[in-house]
Amino acid sequence: MDVISLVGIIAALFIVISLSEPLADRTRLPYTVVLALIGGLIGSGAIYLAEHRRDFIGLPMAIEIFEFSIRSNVFLYVLLPTLLFQVALGLNLRRMADDWVPILVMAVLAVVVATFTIGFALTPFTTLPLMACLMLGAIVATTDPSAVVSIFRNIAAPQRLTRIVEGESLLNDAAAIALFGFFLTFVMLGVPNPTLQDALVGFPILIFGGAGVGWILARICIALFAILSRFPRAQVSLTVALPYVTFLVADRLLGVSGVIAVVMAGMTLNFLGPGRLSPVNWSNLREVWDVLAHWAGALIFLLAALLVPRLLGDVQLRDLGLIGVVVLAAIAARVFMLYVVLPLLTAMRLSPRVDRPYRVAILWGGLRGAVTLALALAVTENLSVPAEIRREVGILATGFTLFTLLVQGTTLRWIISFLGLDKLSQLDRALSNQVIAVALQNVREEVANTTKRHELSHDIVRSEAKRFAERLDGAMEKAEGVDEIPDRDRITLGLVALAGRERDMILDTFREQLISARLAEQMLSDADRLIERTRTGGRDQYRMAGRMSLVRGRWYGFAIFLHNRLRMSRLLARMMADRFEILLNQRLILRDLHSYIDGKIRRIHSKRVADLLHELLRRREEETQSALDGLRLQYPGYAEEIERRFIRRTSLRLEEREYDILYQDGLIGRELFTTLKQELGEKRKRAEARPALDLAVQKTELVRQFPLFANMDEERRVRLAQALKARYVQPGEVLMRKGDIPREVYFIASGAFEVEVAGQKSQLGRGEMFGQLALLSRKIRRTQVTALSHSTLLVLDEARFRRLLQRNKTIREAVRESAKQRGLKTELLNMPE
Numbered sequence: 001m002d003v004i005s006l007v008g009i010i011a012a013l014f015i016v017i018s019l020s021e022p023l024a025d026r027t028r029l030p031y032t033v034v035l036a037l038i039g040g041l042i043g044s045g046a047i048y049l050a051e052h053r054r055d056f057i058g059l060p061m062a063i064e065i066f067e068f069s070i071r072s073n074v075f076l077y078v079l080l081p082t083l084l085f086q087v088a089l090g091l092n093l094r095r096m097a098d099d100w101v102p103i104l105v106m107a108v109l110a111v112v113v114a115t116f117t118i119g120f121a122l123t124p125f126t127t128l129p130l131m132a133c134l135m136l137g138a139i140v141a142t143t144d145p146s147a148v149v150s151i152f153r154n155i156a157a158p159q160r161l162t163r164i165v166e167g168e169s170l171l172n173d174a175a176a177i178a179l180f181g182f183f184l185t186f187v188m189l190g191v192p193n194p195t196l197q198d199a200l201v202g203f204p205i206l207i208f209g210g211a212g213v214g215w216i217l218a219r220i221c222i223a224l225f226a227i228l229s230r231f232p233r234a235q236v237s238l239t240v241a242l243p244y245v246t247f248l249v250a251d252r253l254l255g256v257s258g259v260i261a262v263v264m265a266g267m268t269l270n271f272l273g274p275g276r277l278s279p280v281n282w283s284n285l286r287e288v289w290d291v292l293a294h295w296a297g298a299l300i301f302l303l304a305a306l307l308v309p310r311l312l313g314d315v316q317l318r319d320l321g322l323i324g325v326v327v328l329a330a331i332a333a334r335v336f337m338l339y340v341v342l343p344l345l346t347a348m349r350l351s352p353r354v355d356r357p358y359r360v361a362i363l364w365g366g367l368r369g370a371v372t373l374a375l376a377l378a379v380t381e382n383l384s385v386p387a388e389i390r391r392e393v394g395i396l397a398t399g400f401t402l403f404t405l406l407v408q409g410t411t412l413r414w415i416i417s418f419l420g421l422d423k424l425s426q427l428d429r430a431l432s433n434q435v436i437a438v439a440l441q442n443v444r445e446e447v448a449n450t451t452k453r454h455e456l457s458h459d460i461v462r463s464e465a466k467r468f469a470e471r472l473d474g475a476m477e478k479a480e481g482v483d484e485i486p487d488r489d490r491i492t493l494g495l496v497a498l499a500g501r502e503r504d505m506i507l508d509t510f511r512e513q514l515i516s517a518r519l520a521e522q523m524l525s526d527a528d529r530l531i532e533r534t535r536t537g538g539r540d541q542y543r544m545a546g547r548m549s550l551v552r553g554r555w556y557g558f559a560i561f562l563h564n565r566l567r568m569s570r571l572l573a574r575m576m577a578d579r580f581e582i583l584l585n586q587r588l589i590l591r592d593l594h595s596y597i598d599g600k601i602r603r604i605h606s607k608r609v610a611d612l613l614h615e616l617l618r619r620r621e622e623e624t625q626s627a628l629d630g631l632r633l634q635y636p637g638y639a640e641e642i643e644r645r646f647i648r649r650t651s652l653r654l655e656e657r658e659y660d661i662l663y664q665d666g667l668i669g670r671e672l673f674t675t676l677k678q679e680l681g682e683k684r685k686r687a688e689a690r691p692a693l694d695l696a697v698q699k700t701e702l703v704r705q706f707p708l709f710a711n712m713d714e715e716r717r718v719r720l721a722q723a724l725k726a727r728y729v730q731p732g733e734v735l736m737r738k739g740d741i742p743r744e745v746y747f748i749a750s751g752a753f754e755v756e757v758a759g760q761k762s763q764l765g766r767g768e769m770f771g772q773l774a775l776l777s778r779k780i781r782r783t784q785v786t787a788l789s790h791s792t793l794l795v796l797d798e799a800r801f802r803r804l805l806q807r808n809k810t811i812r813e814a815v816r817e818s819a820k821q822r823g824l825k826t827e828l829l830n831m832p833e
């Protein structure tokens with residue numbers, strides 16, 4: 001085939017792709033189903049014209065176009081890495097982390113269950129060996145839930161449920177392809193059954209080896225971003241190469257799972273990339289990958305569908321019966337996961353409750369697609385596989401895929417409608433009415449101002465105003481019908497609107513380049529959780545979700561361990577710096593939301609509801625301010641540096657806006673505008689650099705502010721700071737237990753602690769110390785001290801503490817005072833006078 005024919009074929013395929021999307025919308029069929037139907041028709045036409053050696057509408061290259069065939073390697077090495085990498089790049093990993101258990105179970109466990117269910121169900125009805133049946137089960141186990149996900153989004157299904165289905169779509173592809181490669185090896189070698197040792201050793205190496213390769217190559221790519229910081233197109237080009245290099249290195253060079261490697265590389269870049277790229281460059285990168293994945297997904301489906309007539313060329317009646325067995329076994333495996341495993345996870349509080357209509361939609365929406373056809377094609381082209389296995393696998397996998405597309409895919413939207421999932425709930429209808437009413441009121445004000453500025457004809461204005469007033473009155477009547485809804489739901493409506501506005505303000509902050517993409521994604525993840533929980537649980541869940549955004553994440557405990565035990569402070573410093581920046585921006589956003597309540601929500605809801613929203617918002621402000629104050633106490637001076645950085649970035653953004661206005665108004669020329677923008681870019685680069693959170697410097701500052709050390713000169717304070725160890729404590733952590741041998745003294749730099757002695761409880765706070773009496777009296781501790789909040793302690797061992805006592809009269813007086821409060825005689829304490 002010459003280059004001209006190849007170019008013509010590619011152009012024709014992209015024309016088909018461009019027309020398929022509007023056709024799918026018009027016919028209300030899933031996009032993948034339309035691609036499959038068109039591809040099947042083209043493939044059938046290709047076979048007919050190729051057999052009869054006829055031109056198509058007189059084009060000289062028609063025969064070459066219809067004889068065009070594509071091999072499985074094009075799917076596996078060109079299109080599939082692109083598709084998998086973009087899906088991994090677009091996942092909200094922080095929100096998925098909340099549901100990692102159901103995602104892994106529904107993806108990995110579902111693939112394993114389907115593989116073995118289909119494999120063992122086929123064995124009694126076919127002469128294929130068990131390994132071949134299991135290989136076929138792995139081929140058809142992967143699902144393509146894009147149809148059900150798109151419908152879920154259109155019908156406003158719960159975000160958490162949609163997220164679980166999306167996560168499953170990525171991981172089940174990786175798991176199924178890894179299983180397929182494992183079983184294919186045994187089929188090719190002619191081994192009828194693998195040993196348990198082969199399975200236990202070989203399969204984990206495939207999975208974890210692939211994950212390791214993907215992580216390492218993604219980290220190398222991220223490191224190269226710093227070298228290419230001034231070349232955004234070069235950064236995007238590097239990411240385009242990353243999935244292909246990863247796949248080839250893993251699959252061909254190291255013999256591990258290339259699919260797992262690509263997925264891990266995409267997830268690593270997703271998690272770490274926003275912190276290494278500017279917001280504009282990261283947005284451009286995501287847009288490029290969205291387009292590439294759209295093309296790859298459409299091409300992989302269309303080209304696979306072209307092969308369907310060829311794969312089904314010699315189908316027999318007996319094969320139809322085997323296809324029926326595969327269909328029933330696959331549905332049974334899916335039913336087991338949705339009606340047994342998923343309710344069990346819900347009972348264990350590891351998964352959200354999935355109502356029966358949604359389970360039916362997920363069951364019927366488990367379509368198979370291009371990945372299944374590509375794997376089947378790989379088997380049919382593999383000459384190391386026996387001919388009978390190649391034939392059966394090609395026919396059964398293709399027939400099963402056609403059943404899911406032509407039967408399930410074409411009826412899925414009808415099933416959704418029959419289940420009532422396409423109808424808005426009462427709460428959603430009320431919210432819709434309010435949104436329309438508020439929008440029309442704002443439109444009326446804008447139209448009135450526009451007509452005044454343009455001095456339009458009075459009669460025309462009055463006529464149109466009358467028509468618009470009738471529409472507005474109707475919308476207001478519907479909105480006022482919300483009075484029939486219980487007050488609890490009315491408050492929920494207001495909170496959902498408030499949370500939605502909070503999310504929009506976070507996006508505005510990101511667009512203004514006031515926060516990085518990485519921190520913006522984290523804040524947006526918290527906002528999504530706020531919206532989701534508020535819709536389902538009202539004000540109680542709103543408060544709970546707001547507090548969850550202030551909770552230090554799961555990695556915080558690990559960072560504390562690294563700092564306290566191994567003296568590795570880099571992770572803790574980064575997490576605390578991120579927390580400073582997020583809390584500062586969140587506090588500003590919460591303050592601005594009060595004007596939104598007065599300007600928007602109060603116009604629809606009653607004053608009482610608006611006042612309640614103000615109160616709930618003030619509570620979140622107080623909790624945020626309290627968390628920020630706690631950080632200020634732990635890290636004095638650092639918050640001020642972050643605030644100065646915020647002001648500098650804001651001023652630069654406002655300066656840039658002024659230059660844009662002057663240029664658009666023609667007051668400055670292009671050369672001057674370009675020069676000003678370049679100078680501004682250099683200033684922004686310097687302002688973007690976040691001040692480093694040096695824990696050692698912060699420890700010195702804590703010592704300087706400690707009341708007990710106030711009378712020390714600066715030189716002694718510096719030496720003391722070097723001797724003290726900073727220890728960060730989480731709520732509930734026990735610092736001292738009864739019966740412990742005393743070895744250290746603790747100074748409370750921030751936080752609160754509960755002290756229990758002989759059944760009596762008291763509290764200690766900032767500026768106080770504990771542990772000194774047991775250490776000096778050389779008695780086994782009878783006291784238990786427990787942290788009540790996130791706290792910072794300065795710790796001194798016995799030898800250094802005794803030297804401190806000798807030099808510092810204030811410390812000696814504090815020890816004597818604490819002994820008197822405990823009823824201990826000071827002469828029993830082994831301390832200098």
